[in-house]
Amino acid sequence: MSTTDTIENTGATHSHGSHGHGSYLTSSKGLLSWAFTLDHKRIGLMYLCSVVLFFIVAGVLALGVRLELMTPAGDTFSPDTYNKMFTLHGAIMIFLFIIPSIPASLGNIVLPLMLGAKDVAFPRLNLASFHIYVIGACFLLYSLLAGGIDTGWTFYTPYSSESGTAVVSALLGAFILGFSSILTGMNFMVTIHKLRAPGMSWTKMPLIMWSMYGTGLMQILATPVLAITLLLLVLERTYGIGIFTPSLGGDPVLFQHFFWFYSHPAVYIMILPAMGVISELITVHSQKNIFGYKAIAYSSLAIAVISFLVWGHHMFVSGQSEIASAVFSFLTFAVAVPTAIKVFSWVATLYRGSIVLNTPMLYTLAFLALFTIGGLTGLFLGTLATDVHLHDTYFVVAHFHYVMMGGTFIAFLGGLHHWWPKFTGKQYNEALGRFCAVMIFLGFNVTFFSQFMLGSQGMPRRYHAYDKVSADLLPTFEMWHRTSSIGSFILGSALFIVLFYLLHSLFRGKPAAKNPWGGKTLEWQTESPPITHNFATDPVCEHGPYDFDVIEGADDHHGQAADKRG
């Protein structure tokens, strides 16, 4: 079969193909064997280390922002330093953490394993994607070291055309990172098309594949628009070619259209993989067939398509035509429906399951709560009349943190804990895991729920100080800002404990079993950690990904699941 041929061809491209039966972590040694590896698992692991590093950098910047806002006066940092801190927090979180977080790190590691493939379709391109990511990151970091950048991560013109800070290197950084994103998306799409194990039809794929497929589609189609936009802005700054700046004859609102044409689909580039992770976690840890496989699968594609048509909802007060705004508002509600279907289906999946409240499951439940709040508060912002009041206030800040952090980041943590035993071969401290999951959930809500109140009361975002507001608003602002800051310190502390016990498990953790959770998807059939070639013999897909009532013969996992119905 052509599928099998491709798998073999891919395997042959490994430089260390001759000894592909040891653990991928130790099969070859030395820095170069990592830096130039073609193994998707090693590339995924390098991505994982990079995104975690950048998360810490951007997270520390966020704590700085919260520290400043503890008190109304702008007395901790200078206004310029504060402006650079929130800009870099946003830019690093978006471009260096969230966009690559689930697809490029966890996705790279588990996608070929779950499909029963030896690697992604184009291993060299996969490595190139990582190298491009590193180059892009260097440009962004150069911006940080060359005095920072103060435009906000959205780079709105004409401010970004005239700001005296290191804007060009940051724009080039985001431009370069886009290519990394495109290559990963394309690679995953081709892999899903061509490298599924024999027997794995489209509707027998794990649902995370549908999410990754939708994500790839958006990465390929939307990212080039951002690339062109950023390049035009670089040309404008460098050569004074008037495109967006009014004094040169340009149109600043055009920039916003271009920017959001990418950046709204990008929101779904960030959340779709998280939805995929949740579909896997909720089924495995409740040993239960997914409720509404097709609805969840097709809603991923529906979200991917509709997400291209809603960018104007970021611009209701920008001066775009009233009719355009009305159309964008309507289409925004259209994207809410497939999202609602997913949430209902996940909750229904729990019905008559066998639920374990372990660390990955706690993150899954946290995701359901936080993402639901994030999604529902989107209704206030998609609605024309209420958005006018809430636009560019802390309400928006709270909303997108519930979706991006409460959604994507929590799913990332859940996925990390779920697949950690698989790709490290070690088991982390479960008690600490549960404790931190609860602390993160509480800290998160204290931090960001207070921001809904701040925003609906009128507190604008990106404010360095708020001591000059009238006495009507000041006490409210002060109370909720202080609450939010205290929450962020709880959240930050819990995250550092997570980092600690995960690293600790690498050295002192108990060896993990092949299939510690009783999962039915193919990655649980190979060793923990997997061998370099993933599977000793080519796997065959004999049942659906969530058939927890099927008894398997050859599989000797620890699973309680296998004898469940027996």
Add this chain to the structure above:
Amino acid sequence: MAHLLTLMTGPQPEPAMWLPTAASSQAADVDGLFHFILYLCTFFFVLIMALMVYFVVKYRRKSATQKTSAVSGSHKLEIAWSVIPTLLLVVIFFWGFKGWMNLNVPPEDALEIRVLGKKWSWEFDYPYNGVSGAGELVVPVNQPVKLIMSSQDVIHSFYVPAFRIKRDVVPNRYSVLWFNPTKKGTFDVFCTEYCGTSHSQMLSRVKVVSRDDFKKWAETGGGMDGLSPVELGKKLFSSKGCVACHSITDDRMAKPGPALGKRFGKMEEMSTGEMVKVDENYVRESIRNSTAKIVKGYAPVMPPFPASSVSDRQLNALIDYIKSLK
């Protein structure tokens, strides 16, 4: 939790948990819609969470061999949770659209006021009342007002939380915003489009006064007539936006521009190393041609204020005010 709290306290008259004082005719409709969405969201959130918690408790794994259901979907249920939200969303959309049209169509008899946004202050001109360059927006109560707004530099956004109105102010084009104030009082104006260093200082106030008080205010040139030079200078110092960047104390670190307290008559070191005495001519030059001399340690970011923006009389008043900052 907070959702539940709100459900119990409801849409109270102010001070409310969610929305600030409502002081315009549009606010009531926006607030009604806000609370409608809030209750709908609370209902669905509680429903989803209650089901989730119930399932987690009821179907918690008690033994390793616990059977799970093979149920894989239900068309009836799936159609229900697709169609019901869709219908509710259509209702929200049309309600929002109605409010949106109301926010966008100013009445014919609205009082026109021009608004100029610039780094980092707001300036208000009254074409039919003979007031120009006011730093605060003063309007009569129950009188529809139409703002015709433009920007001198980057994009700003004019936002009055108490009126539930907001609109970007974009260079090279006019944007329009209207409101009908229903309550007397003073309300905050914020800039909500990030515009650089002192974005958070780009504040102003709307003063809603009685018709008589408005007339009186307009007749005295926006309250600028009959003031002593120092008092006028103090008013101008805030209305022209000086206050956003210059502290009136001698705390050098407080703001992005040089602190002005106790500076007049002293020697100041420039970026070129030259020592300059802070006198009338130096202050005049620093306002008219703001980047001619830069105090050491500061960036040349201040815009120039030509005679069209600050008249000679106003300039004198500003100098007198700075002199008075002992």
